[in-house]
Amino acid sequence: MAVRLCDVASLLRSGSWAAEPWTGQVIAAMETQLSNGPTCNNTSNGPSTISNNCSSPVESGSIEDSKTNLIVNYLPQNMTQEELKSLFGSIGEIESCKLVRDKITAALLGHGASPGTLTDLHLSLQVSYARPSSASIRDANLYVSGLPKTMTQKELEQLFSQYGRIITSRILVDQVTGVSRGVGFIRFDRRIEAEEAIKGLNCQKPPGATEPITVKFANNPSQKTSQALLSQLYQSPNRRYPGPLAQQAQRFRLDNLLNMAYGVKSRFSPMAIDGVTSLAGINIPGHAGTGWCIFVYNLAPDADESILWQMFGPFGAVTNVKVIRDFNTSKCKGFGFVTMTNYDEAAVAIASLNGYRLGDRVLQVSFKTNKTHKA
DNA sequence: TTGAATT
Structure with a gap:
């Protein structure tokens, strides 16, 4: 039955269930089959499980099951279950296939923000064995911050592998x-290992480091997705019905904006700045x-985040707001x-809101x- | 009077 899918799975790096990027025949098949499908510029991704001999990916735990049950990450948000099934169905018979979505926002769950269209999938698709789920491997994911900027992924693993x-x-x-960015993730095989790593490494300085790192359990990746999508819901009414500040802002001419934002001596123009934003290492405020x-x-x-959304949202696309708070109070x-x-x-937001009385x-x-x- | 960071 599932012979050919097993063959595909065997192409995956063996000896570990760890997620490993893989770009092979499946991706080629996907481009052929889906290139006529809708495209979008959505960022994201999401995991799905594909199984050919196990009705539910969240039950059972045998090694055999693990080799026919796959997890696929970095799928585009607009992918349908039928498309996914069609993609992998071209390789072998599929027992079951499921897209995993956020209960509230319906966004595909999983990690990675990876811009792409259906035809760009080879840039980001990741196919791995799905590990059998069980209590012992749940919540074994750690969030690590304060890492030295020079630390490599390999060095990070060396530090935690003990x-x-x-x-x-x-x-x-x-x-x-x-x-x-000095921030990383470590997923252990088992939760108790993660707990020990927190005890051993949180607030400790890695060898050669001058600052201690923070090690704690990671948030669920879907939480931020939900937050961002929901916040856009709050934004859209303001954009449809601009408030007084946005109307005021629209009176400004573009060629005045840079002077307001950067000062009259600026030699930048909006076009010049747009032209260099893709270059690395340029110091643009x-x-x-x-x-x-x-x-x-x-x-x-x-003050809280909502006031920032309310103030800045009417001026355009706001992707993030943050109120800096005292840790204790x-x-x-x-x-x-x-x-x-x-x-x-x-620039319009700054010109309009600088000096604003709140x-x-x-x-x-x-x-x-x-x-x-x-x- | 210029942080935290959540794939």
Whole structure:
């Protein structure tokens, strides 16, 4: 029955259930079969399980099952179950096939934000053995921050491998520069291994490091997806019915905006800046690779994220807002950050909101710079 | 008066 699918599975790196990127015949088949399908620019991905001899991927646990049960990550958000089935069905008979979606947002679950269309799948599709689910392997995923920027994935694994068998590891990097963000993930085979790693490594300095790292259990990847998608729901009414600030902003001419944002001596123009945003290592205030980061100062102690969404949303695409709080009191430390996708919308927001009176406070709004309070 | 980071 499932002979050919087993053959495909055997092409996967054996000896480990760890997720390994694989681009082989399946991807070629997918391009052939799906290139006429709809395309989109959605970021993301999502895991699905494909099995040819096990009715439910979440039950059972034999080694045999594990070799015919696959998990597929980095699928495009608009992929249908039929397309997935068609894709793998061209290789062998499929017993069952399931797209796993977020209960609230219906977004495909899984890891990775990987822009792509159906024809770009070879850039991001990942096919791995699905490990049999059980209590002992659940919640074995760790989030690690404060890593030295020079630490490699291999070194990260070396550091954690003393506590158990590592299933996957990752270090997040800046999309533009490729430099480590000092944040990573380690998934252990078993939860008890992860617990031991927390005990042993949290607040410890890795060899040669000057700062201690933070090690804790990772959030579920779907949580952020839900957050981002839901926040867009809040944004859209404002964009359809712009408030007074947005209307005011639209009166500004584009050629004035840079002067307002950068000062009259700026030699940049919007076109020039758009032209260089793809280059690495260029020092443009506020530009972080994924958007334009805006610094908002003089927020009240009880300010929260929603006020930032409300203020900036009407000006355009806002991908992230953050109120910086004191760890102990949870009160706002007086400032926050907003990330906007498009330069011109960010510039209008800054021009309009800088000096804006919020309650009894006058806000200062600008592109974020690299100031630090030390030295 | 310029963080945290969640694939």
